[in-house]
């Protein structure tokens with residue numbers, strides 16, 4: 152089935168307010184993984200232009216930080232309204248540009264709306280604290296100030312939601328935002344930028360020019376942002392390779408980085424698990440978004456007493472799942488992003504076979520011709536956690552291993568370089584609590600009776616070890632977008648020094 156995706160894409164972009172002139176004549180060819188066809192040729196930002204855009208953002212910050220935080224919240228409320236109105240079109244565009252099934256494309260936009268709502272409330276709660284002073288007639292307080300322009304580098308697989316997790320918080324915190332989207336997904340970024348422009352127009356003059364800027368391109372453009380000392384905070388989402396480079400560069404100039412990198416997430420299926428629920432959760436966690444989520448379930452550790460009951464059912468679900476064009480309603484698994492992703496999947500499966508793994512599925516399926524890459528998700532039975540299992544392969548591969556004690560399962564789970572998400576399926580409260588304790592899961596996210604993916608925006612999102620240690624979205628993640636200031640205020644007439652030090656002159 153081949154439809155003219157380019158025409159549909161252009162109509163969606165026009166309705167979202169993108170200038171058609173931005174879609175032709177550039178060197179960056181944007182292709183849809185659905186058919187492999189080229190949708191547009193977008194112009195990349197030159198390094199001189201990136202420098203100017205960062206300058207504009209720095210100028211905008213100086214004005215924006217003076218706008219009262221609840222007014223900044225009003226701006227984010229208007230942005231949320233634009234996103235609500237645009238949900239159908241933007242969700243479809245996400246689906247076309249990165250190949251997600253439509254409900255996941257729409258879900259991604261809903262996540263943007265949710266974080267805007269969260270940030271509106273937050274704009275009245277950026278509270279500091281008052282601490283007891285050891286000195287008479289002194290007050291000791293702590294307050295939070297806007298940090299400066301925030302650079303956001305995003306990955307292809309959540310082309311718009313990741314920007315919003317950062318930007319909605321940054322805006323209410325008083326920061327301007329410079330966005331470097333994935334070079335694989337510049338169209339959705341152009342669309343979001345057009346919606347931000349509408350929100351700015353509705354908000355009026357208080358929204359400075361340069362509050363939200365967009366720089367398009369590959370690694371070199373990202374590096375220009377990362378190296379620029381005018382940008383005190385860099386939030387980077389992508390591979391661990393990218394994060395290692397970005398983290399080092401930002402640290403060298405004493406900037407702050409929020410790193411959201413690769414995951415290698417595991418679920419443990421215990422003897423007391425509800426197996427029907429487990430089966431559904433595992434299917435979504437491992438095969439949803441064609442295995443291209445940072446939180447995708449990649450390793451399933453199954454207790455030896457339930458292994459033989461679970462595996463045949465899981466194999467049947469894998470064999471029967473509908474892989475197809477994500478525009479079709481009943482499709483659950485869409486395409487891989489590109490040929491490189493397919494090659495990486497093939498290499499990982501070959502390595503698993505060599506290491507003695509039994510591979511079920513994983514074959515390429517011809518859905519929309521040679522330029523698109525659809526695969527049947529792979530289930531791989533392994534006898535031990537070899538090197539290929541320890542790596543994140545960004546494709547639908549689920550490695551399954553047996554275990555006999557919970558201590559052993561936790562040790563296997565934690566014995567990987569990454570530390571993003573994890574979960575346990577159990578109804579035994581002792582096993583659940585052991586898993587959630589300090590000696591249990593070492594991940595930033597540890598769930599019970601659900602999969603590893605599909606986080607809500609209300610919690611802090613991120614992970615440990617090679618996942619980078621950053622936190623975004625809910626809870627007190629906003630603090631990363633502000634600078635902390637401690638204030639000691641003497642309202643007396645004497646000058647007592649702390650720690651009883653004497654210095655009389």
Ligand code: NAD
Pocket residue numbers: 304305306307308309331332333334368369370372373374377388389390391393394396397410411412413414444445446543545571613618
């Ligand atoms: P990627 O690392 O190839 O690219 C991510 C972004 O970084 C792109 O915008 C890219 O242009 C930019 N970039 C790459 N090298 C750079 C450098 N040296 N300096 C500055 N910018 C640079 O990742 P991808 O293939 O787009 O996405 C998949 C990866 O992202 C997976 O590893 C996945 O787990 C991870 N991811 C993590 C999270 C999370 O929250 N932890 C969320 C989504 C994706």
